Amino acid sequence: MKQFIVGPVEMYPSTKNVLEKGYTYFRTQEYGHMVKDCLKKVADMMGASNSKTIYLAASGTGAMDAVVDNCMSGLGKNGCDKALVINGGSFGHRFCELLEWYKVPYDSIDLEWDQVVKAKDFEPYENKGYTALFVNLDETSSGKLYDIGLISDFCKRNNLYLIVDAISTFLADDYNMEKYEIDVTIISSQKGLCLSPGMSIVSFSNRMVDKINREGCPNSYYFDFKLYFRNIDRGQTPFTTTVSIMYELKDMLELIEKSGGKDSWIQIVQDKANYFRKKAAELGLKIPDYPKSNTLTPLYFDDVKASDVVKELRERYELFVNPCGGAMADKLLRVAHIGNTTKEDIDLLLEKMSVIVNELKNKELQGVM
Ligand SMILES: *Cc1c(COP(=O)(O)O)cnc(C)c1O
Secondary structure (H helix, E strand, C coil), X not given: CEEECCCCCXXXXXXXXXXXXCCCCCCCHHHHHHHHXXXXXXXXXXXXXCCEEEEEECCHHXXXXXXXXXXXXXXXXXXXCCEEEEECCHHHHHHHHHHHXXXXXXXXXXXXXXXXXXXXXXXXXXXXXXXXXXXXXXXXXXXXXCCHHHHXXXXXHHCCEEEEECCCCECCECCCCCCCCCCEEXXXXXXXXXXXXXXXXXXXXXXXXXXXXXXXXXXXXXXCHHHHHHHHCCCXXXXXXXXXHHHHHHXXXXXXXXXXXXXXXXXXXXXXXXXXXXXXXXXXXXXXXXXXXXXXXEEECCCCCHHHHHHHHHHHHCEEEEECCHHHCCCEEEXXXXXXXXXXXXXXXXXXXXXXHHHHHHHHHHHHC
């Protein structure tokens, strides 16, 4: 069995077995020091050395939810915000739903599944009183990577808070919070970090910390960031937390350091992505040509059903790739390059995939005759 899934990904053996070594009660100085050390290292890899960084017992969507709830003031609250969302797929759509849920006025730049945001898309939104922009930098539903420089410039020109869901781009592509003046970065455990699902990490610029301390009035009791800010200085959390995943993180950070650090790690993912893309193209598989994250490669099918390819790979060979939802279910599938997979695994996947595609094509032809 091999997972080419965006997350939870195929974990590394030492990370998987980390709890066998035992662990400390979390209300101790020892645990607090470990947390501070791990979060500092993660923040450094995000280019966020001077940022406040907390972690939450929640999957990525829980963190997106808590960020909207804490960072934005909805209608009727102190200093009502007005948000702009880059909505290019199911994760962009999720930010729209969350803003709606918390009654934060917003507009969205709606993009087709294969479109990235361009300079001209921003033109109607200049000087229109927006206070924040939300983007899922890698829109995982189709694997397109937006241009952070372009987005950052728009936010600087218009003095917006820039809130980035970097969940599926972190540790697969370069990312730098301070360089692009990003105010909030959200990541979660089960993607590029290759840990168990259930933990999210959120980093904040100083001006966002100030905004939250000044205006933050979340609906949630459990996810009130002001409590998390106060506790994290000691490496603590207000409530019982994802102790086991924090130990996994410690192990993973050691693995990344051993590989040569963040840049070498990203290079490993990028090499796998390039290797897959080159071989897939040689086999005649179609890869959409929009800018892509190294996290995953989308494959486009117009002669057979992508959903059938996903199903056959799973049922016949225990090879798992991501299907797509909604309108693209029969057209697109996604192959992830994060996690403990090798070039040999990629060879196996592509070999089996071409067998399946050819069989499905022949069936279609016979069906026609
Ligand atoms: C995986 C992912 C999430 C989080 O989804 P959960 O299922 O809640 O972990 C959010 N945004 C993006 C871009 C993702 O890829």
